Amino acid sequence: MNKVNLPLTVGETGLEEARTVSHSQQTLTHVTTPLDANLTGNVFGGVILAAVDRVAGVSAARHSGGPCVTASFDQVDFRSPISIGEIVTLAASVNYVGRTSMEVGVRVTAEGVLDDQPRHTNSCYVTMVAIDDAGRPRPVPKLILEDATQYRRYIDASARRGARRSLAEARRQRDS
Numbered sequence: 001m002n003k004v005n006l007p008l009t010v011g012e013t014g015l016e017e018a019r020t021v022s023h024s025q026q027t028l029t030h031v032t033t034p035l036d037a038n039l040t041g042n043v044f045g046g047v048i049l050a051a052v053d054r055v056a057g058v059s060a061a062r063h064s065g066g067p068c069v070t071a072s073f074d075q076v077d078f079r080s081p082i083s084i085g086e087i088v089t090l091a092a093s094v095n096y097v098g099r100t101s102m103e104v105g106v107r108v109t110a111e112g113v114l115d116d117q118p119r120h121t122n123s124c125y126v127t128m129v130a131i132d133d134a135g136r137p138r139p140v141p142k143l144i145l146e147d148a149t150q151y152r153r154y155i156d157a158s159a160r161r162g163a164r165r166s167l168a169e170a171r172r173q174r175d176s
């Protein structure tokens, strides 16, 4: 990756306002209970997805300064089951901002109460769109990238945005 001067401000609106990634980073912790179980006795995947959506929504609302809706979830792979009684931690960070949309990355880890190390169970990329009072997309502030990790996530998110657009275009052509 080419050397880049940080901090770097990115975004697609004419808004003057810009916010750092750390301004909207969020962590949500959930202790799983039998109410979260699926038929195998582990945690139901939908419980994790709901928590991902919730924490991504808070992060997007903080970055954009108002309400947001979920436009899409990228592919989600569950790498390992989560047992009932484990502590699940979700860390959300805005990776990318477009004109009215934001990609929020959510890293999910799980650990037993007595474990030394959490294990990474999945990562999700959620596109949230900021909306106005009429439910129309509204412009979002730019994003200030302050370190190499934030820059790498931004570059990766740009590639995913390109891939999403290509897929949407391919679907449009197929359906027309």
Ligand SMILES: CC(C)(COP(=O)(O)OP(=O)(O)OC[C@H]1O[C@@H](n2cnc3c(N)ncnc32)[C@H](O)[C@@H]1OP(=O)(O)O)[C@@H](O)C(=O)NCCC(=O)NCCS
Binding pocket: 069, 070, 071, 072, 097, 098, 099, 100, 101, 102, 127, 129, 131, 135, 136, 137, 164
């Ligand atoms: C998300 C929503 C507001 C987009 O409205 P729209 O009229 O399609 O808006 P636009 O075409 O102008 O797109 C607005 C932005 O959303 C992005 N977007 C729209 N659909 C998307 C999708 N499926 N995946 C990723 N991004 C998407 C666009 O790329 C654009 O981003 P940009 O402004 O940063 O370039 C609208 O589709 C909606 O309200 N969906 C329902 C959301 C909801 O209820 N979620 C909860 C589910 S229960």
